[in-house]
Amino acid sequence: MAEKVTPRSEDFSRWYTDVVQRAELADYSPVRGSMVIRPYGYGLWENLQAALDGMFKDTGHQNAYFPLFIPHSFMQREAEHVEGFSPELALVTHGGGKELEEPLVVRPTSETIINAMYAKWIKSYRDLPVLINQWANVVRWEMRTRLFLRTTEFLWQEGHTAHETEEEAQQETRQMLDIYARLAEEWAATPVIRGRKSEAEKFAGAVDTYAIEALMGDRKALQAGTSHYLGQNFAKAFEIQFLDRNNELRHPYQTSWGASTRLVGMIVMAHGDDQGLILPPRIAPHEVVVVPIARSDADERHSVVAAADRVRNEMVDTGVRAILDDRAEVTPGFKFNEWEMKGVPVRVELGPRDLAGDQAVLARRDQPGREGKQAAPLAGLGETVRRVLDEVQNALFRRALAFQEENSHRPGSYGEMKEILADTGGFQYAGWCGSAACEQAVKDDTQATIRVIPFDQPDDPGVCIACGEKAADEVVFAKAY
Amino acid sequence: MAEKVTPRSEDFSRWYTDVVQRAELADYSPVRGSMVIRPYGYGLWENLQAALDGMFKDTGHQNAYFPLFIPHSFMQREAEHVEGFSPELALVTHGGGKELEEPLVVRPTSETIINAMYAKWIKSYRDLPVLINQWANVVRWEMRTRLFLRTTEFLWQEGHTAHETEEEAQQETRQMLDIYARLAEEWAATPVIRGRKSEAEKFAGAVDTYAIEALMGDRKALQAGTSHYLGQNFAKAFEIQFLDRNNELRHPYQTSWGASTRLVGMIVMAHGDDQGLILPPRIAPHEVVVVPIARSDADERHSVVAAADRVRNEMVDTGVRAILDDRAEVTPGFKFNEWEMKGVPVRVELGPRDLAGDQAVLARRDQPGREGKQAAPLAGLGETVRRVLDEVQNALFRRALAFQEENSHRPGSYGEMKEILADTGGFQYAGWCGSAACEQAVKDDTQATIRVIPFDQPDDPGVCIACGEKAADEVVFAKAY
Numbered sequence: 001m002a003e004k005v006t007p008r009s010e011d012f013s014r015w016y017t018d019v020v021q022r023a024e025l026a027d028y029s030p031v032r033g034s035m036v037i038r039p040y041g042y043g044l045w046e047n048l049q050a051a052l053d054g055m056f057k058d059t060g061h062q063n064a065y066f067p068l069f070i071p072h073s074f075m076q077r078e079a080e081h082v083e084g085f086s087p088e089l090a091l092v093t094h095g096g097g098k099e100l101e102e103p104l105v106v107r108p109t110s111e112t113i114i115n116a117m118y119a120k121w122i123k124s125y126r127d128l129p130v131l132i133n134q135w136a137n138v139v140r141w142e143m144r145t146r147l148f149l150r151t152t153e154f155l156w157q158e159g160h161t162a163h164e165t166e167e168e169a170q171q172e173t174r175q176m177l178d179i180y181a182r183l184a185e186e187w188a189a190t191p192v193i194r195g196r197k198s199e200a201e202k203f204a205g206a207v208d209t210y211a212i213e214a215l216m217g218d219r220k221a222l223q224a225g226t227s228h229y230l231g232q233n234f235a236k237a238f239e240i241q242f243l244d245r246n247n248e249l250r251h252p253y254q255t256s257w258g259a260s261t262r263l264v265g266m267i268v269m270a271h272g273d274d275q276g277l278i279l280p281p282r283i284a285p286h287e288v289v290v291v292p293i294a295r296s297d298a299d300e301r302h303s304v305v306a307a308a309d310r311v312r313n314e315m316v317d318t319g320v321r322a323i324l325d326d327r328a329e330v331t332p333g334f335k336f337n338e339w340e341m342k343g344v345p346v347r348v349e350l351g352p353r354d355l356a357g358d359q360a361v362l363a364r365r366d367q368p369g370r371e372g373k374q375a376a377p378l379a380g381l382g383e384t385v386r387r388v389l390d391e392v393q394n395a396l397f398r399r400a401l402a403f404q405e406e407n408s409h410r411p412g413s414y415g416e417m418k419e420i421l422a423d424t425g426g427f428q429y430a431g432w433c434g435s436a437a438c439e440q441a442v443k444d445d446t447q448a449t450i451r452v453i454p455f456d457q458p459d460d461p462g463v464c465i466a467c468g469e470k471a472a473d474e475v476v477f478a479k480a481y
Numbered sequence: 482m483a484e485k486v487t488p489r490s491e492d493f494s495r496w497y498t499d500v501v502q503r504a505e506l507a508d509y510s511p512v513r514g515s516m517v518i519r520p521y522g523y524g525l526w527e528n529l530q531a532a533l534d535g536m537f538k539d540t541g542h543q544n545a546y547f548p549l550f551i552p553h554s555f556m557q558r559e560a561e562h563v564e565g566f567s568p569e570l571a572l573v574t575h576g577g578g579k580e581l582e583e584p585l586v587v588r589p590t591s592e593t594i595i596n597a598m599y600a601k602w603i604k605s606y607r608d609l610p611v612l613i614n615q616w617a618n619v620v621r622w623e624m625r626t627r628l629f630l631r632t633t634e635f636l637w638q639e640g641h642t643a644h645e646t647e648e649e650a651q652q653e654t655r656q657m658l659d660i661y662a663r664l665a666e667e668w669a670a671t672p673v674i675r676g677r678k679s680e681a682e683k684f685a686g687a688v689d690t691y692a693i694e695a696l697m698g699d700r701k702a703l704q705a706g707t708s709h710y711l712g713q714n715f716a717k718a719f720e721i722q723f724l725d726r727n728n729e730l731r732h733p734y735q736t737s738w739g740a741s742t743r744l745v746g747m748i749v750m751a752h753g754d755d756q757g758l759i760l761p762p763r764i765a766p767h768e769v770v771v772v773p774i775a776r777s778d779a780d781e782r783h784s785v786v787a788a789a790d791r792v793r794n795e796m797v798d799t800g801v802r803a804i805l806d807d808r809a810e811v812t813p814g815f816k817f818n819e820w821e822m823k824g825v826p827v828r829v830e831l832g833p834r835d836l837a838g839d840q841a842v843l844a845r846r847d848q849p850g851r852e853g854k855q856a857a858p859l860a861g862l863g864e865t866v867r868r869v870l871d872e873v874q875n876a877l878f879r880r881a882l883a884f885q886e887e888n889s890h891r892p893g894s895y896g897e898m899k900e901i902l903a904d905t906g907g908f909q910y911a912g913w914c915g916s917a918a919c920e921q922a923v924k925d926d927t928q929a930t931i932r933v934i935p936f937d938q939p940d941d942p943g944v945c946i947a948c949g950e951k952a953a954d955e956v957v958f959a960k961a962y
Contacts, residue, residue, distance in 0.1 A: 039543035062520035091575040096622030141577030
């Protein structure tokens with residue numbers, strides 16, 4: 001832990017990789033393109049999972065589990081789907097010592113295998129809606145990988161639903177996007193833009209893809225969750241039919257939606273600084289670390305550690321996820337650095353003088369140095385800490401929102417947009433005529449893509465930033481992960 | 482749901498498959514050897530997961546995640562390990578449209594990839610113990626598969642730990658076996674025998690394998706969890722070394738332990754009857770179903786359903802997992818059959834006459850017919866139901882224990898043991914000299930294997946049931962899943 005990370009301002013990409021490894025979120029594995037999620041990173045993921053899973057269940061969804069392996073022929077039934085995923089497939093060709101007759105695909109996403117089952121289960125409108133989610137690993141063969149952001153294997157959840165009507169399926173698609181937005185904003189303290197993807201950027205096989213996009217510390221965009229309205233595309237490809245209320249056979253309308261361990265990378269890049277991670281309390285594995293400060297004198301150490309243990313227990317009783325770092329073999333300064341690297345939102349310091357004054361010192365990770373320190377009476381410390389944690393959660397969101405606003409531009413011309421993109425980056429709000437040619441031209445020229453067509457639209461979107469024709473929508477261009 | 486399942490007494494194996502499908506626990510998938518875990522079966526698995534995960538965390542373990550794909554060469558580093566698993570491997574040979582230089586194995590278990598990482602992370606005794614668990618899918622190519630009991634892909638958890646001393650690792654191995662036994666007995670209401678496996682039956686690469694064995698309704702044994710003491714076998718194969726307290730380089734001592742979705746199959750076979758599943762309340766997705774009983778008369782129906790909803794809410798407030806089945810399109814009798822098939826422990830019936838008398842009728846799933854029915858006042862119904870659920874949990878365990886005791890034999894001779902095995906089955910307690918030849922002879926002759934060498938041993942194990950020489954231990958022979 002002694003080595004410093006590369007400063008964020010010097011090389012954001014190296015800073016990111018350094019922090020992920022030094023904070024022990026993840027590590028490279030000997031397997032090409034795959035990573036190991038270490039306990040601290042997995043603890044963060046478990047908290048994100050719990051938040052999402054709770055919201056899924058509150059909206060009537062149930063979890064299930066479908067096979068990892070998919071017959072290769074299944075992938076080919078939906079024309080756009082196979083085209084989109086073919087270059088990324090991993091194939092199992094041998095099993096039990098024999099070559100297989102048909103290779104099996106290791107799932108890159110599960111629309112095909114799940115809809116093959118839905119064709120068996122859905123017979124009547126009484127069987128609808130089907131509201132199923134799966135927590136699973138998926139594999140997409142990636143050439144250039146980055147810890148959490150792009151790995152050959154990753155963990156995610158994928159929801160797959162089927163409905164009687166188009167309207168109901170559209171509502172589901174939007175509802176799930178809102179759940180992702182709530183996770184990002186209310187748990188991960190990261191503001192997002194909600195909107196629709198362009199044709200070029202939508203999911204292979206979807207009618208419409210909706211997404212939330214967040215702005216990272218290097219002013220690049222990150223897609224943090226997607227929700228797809230599939231129409232009847234997969235229902236037709238997999239022959240899912242039900243008898244409707246008029247006793248007529250029809251195809252259901254469907255959705256799918258997913259969020260992944262990439263959210264961990266988002267949290268690192270949205271909040272971290274040169275000292276390491278800064279974790280929003282609601283999803284931090286530990287909200288508080290208590291560090292006793294005592295000289296080696298055994299008596300003093302004993303009484304301070306005992307008091308620190310009481311303080312930790314009181315916080316745990318108040319419902320705060322608090323740990324005690326009572327290691328004797330390292331100094332308090334070493335511990336401060338380590339827990340700052342790991343982004344623990346609040347540190348409670350307790351020394352003999354604090355004890356004598358019936359107080360402790362609270363240090364906020366989001367406000368390094370003096371301004372983030374305050375003394376607090378030991379009496380009612382649990383309540384005080386809970387209030388400070390709420391303040392940290394809100395402050396992180398406000399800071400990220402201010403950063404997003406500062407870095408949201410409405411360039412007056414294409415030249416100006418190119419300049420901002422080359423110079424600082426950020427979200428570029430601009431009119432777009434809706435043509436794929438203009439979208440591609442901007443991408444070729446600037447590497448920026450249309451991240452979303454925001455749901456919030458101005459009365460008049462003006463003219464297309466690329467061709468100057470009347471714009472159909474205002475869109476957000478940005479370079480992205 | 483209308484069709485009856487095959488009676489248990491007529492064909493246990495068909496009964497099992499019928500119940501698993503009719504209760505919607507799982508379904509066959511179009512992928513050879515793989516199954517689909519449906520929401521009801523997955524809900525059961527989630528409850529088992531929560532129970533295990535809580536016990537793992539209470540004993541200091543943390544979750545992490547390691548890659549699905551393992552380089553083929555890794556599997557070959559530990560001699561016994563590769564021999565044991567080679568026939569069952571699935572191989573990925575192509576990725577991203579290209580043939581791979583070295584095939585990747587889809588993990589059948591993760592000792593090799595995890596220990597490759599431990600070699601990187603463990604440097605000093607201060608890094609020990611490492612106490613990590615992983616929830617994951619694994620693949621073992623199986624020729625004959627059965628839903629939950631033996632499938633090519635299954636879900637499980639695998640713990641992998643590393644310790645300074647042999648003693649500490651042995652304690653860990655036994656501690657985790659005890660946790661599996663608690664899950665089986667206290668949650669799944671299924672009594673188990675704890676013991677050590679013979680050399681022939683132990684995990685490929687372990688020094689010792691410990692297991693819990695349960696007796697199923699057809700008097701066959703099911704291995705429900707295993708815990709392995711690995712010694713330094715993998716530490717040596719993967720060159721894991723640490724500086725000990727004397728500043729000398731040493732290999733740590735290790736354990737691994739696992740339990741899988743096969744536990745769902747165990748619950749079906751330990752408790753079910755001809756009406757379907759019988760679920761122990763502690764792990765049932767729904768502990769209670771409330772069924773309003775009203776004629777089609779709209780007013781009556783409205784008031785009864787409203788009262789049933791209040792009853793359900795009161796139970797939920799008391800912490801009971803209760804649901805209301807207010808479907809208008811099916812009869813109460815249809816609902817009774819459906820929820821009996823799904824094994825819901827307690828049904829609450831509420832009709833107009835019950836309402837007039839301020840009472841409801843409780844029906845216990847484990848006591849079909851009149852004897853399991855009782856009227857209970859609406860006032861305090863939540864508490865009453867909670868008490869009845871506890872009674873059901875205990876009654877299921879006692880019944881399974883009595884069944885196990887009835888079917889535990891101490892045959893006086895090999896002839897007698899053969900007769901009992903051919904006739905009824907069950908656990909055969911018998912002396913064993915310890916030779917692999919005697920073990921194999923019994924297996925060839927009777928299909929029964931040594932399930933465990935129980936921890937509880939008599940003062941004198943007598944003579945070997947096969948050869949008549951002095952026995953080293955008393956063991957349990959049984960036919961097994």
